[in-house]
């Protein structure tokens with residue numbers, strides 16, 4: 297496998313209604329919208345990684361089985377999307393235990409990958425790598441290597457690194473837009489940022505032999521969900537508007553990205569290639 301055109305496309309499987317006041321009065325859209333990704337991946341003859349929260353695996357085991365049956369990888373995204381600093385070290389351990397148990401029961405297979413909710417693995421929560429090692433994880437995709445109002449690890453750099461002597465951290469792909477460093481191909485940013493910026497940053501990755509990392513959520517592709525204020529954005533109305541912005545063009549924008557001769561693969565396949573190199 298060539299590595300200089302690798303597209304580490306991924307879906308973070310979580311329910312946008314979680315932690316929203318009275319969230320369950322809105323339509324449950326998780327399965328329907330996840331199928332949109334599965335169909336798009338099938339159209340591209342590709343397999344990728346789905347980072348699932350434990351709650352999703354408990355609620356929709358058939359969905360997890362379907363994802364696995366189609367050859368994709370399941371990885372861990374904590375039990376109910378609580379940021380690592382809020383869990384603390386002991387809380388993180390019990391969370392992983394509970395999540396791995398839920399994923400295993402749903403038929404997810406062996407889990408070797410982890411993604412922290414909202415990139416909450418930072419300089420301050422580096423102890424998380426020690427815990428991930430104890431649980432036999434191989435890789436993590438949990439760092440936003442940029443300054444960010446919420447989380448972020450400004451000086452991490454844009455290359456993968458081995459943490460705590462064992463865990464391979466592959467940081468999210470970021471690019472400089474005006475004076476901000478942003479994840480170019482993640483959910484809201486992918487939908488909002490201009491194509492020219494996105495394509496230039498992808499070209500830089502290809503040229504410098506770095507994979508393009510992206511993350512999407514069921515809601516990023518959802519054009520049928522009611523409007524509600526999302527959790528975790530401090531009630532910010534502009535940000536909430538962007539949460540819904542341009543969802544309808546997500547797949548056509550992704551189709552254009554695929555014309556750049558990128559190859560989608562799972563994170564574990566990519567890690568294997570790295571380890572063999």
Ligand SMILES: [Zn+2]
Pocket residue numbers: 308310373377412413414
């Ligand atoms: Zn998430």
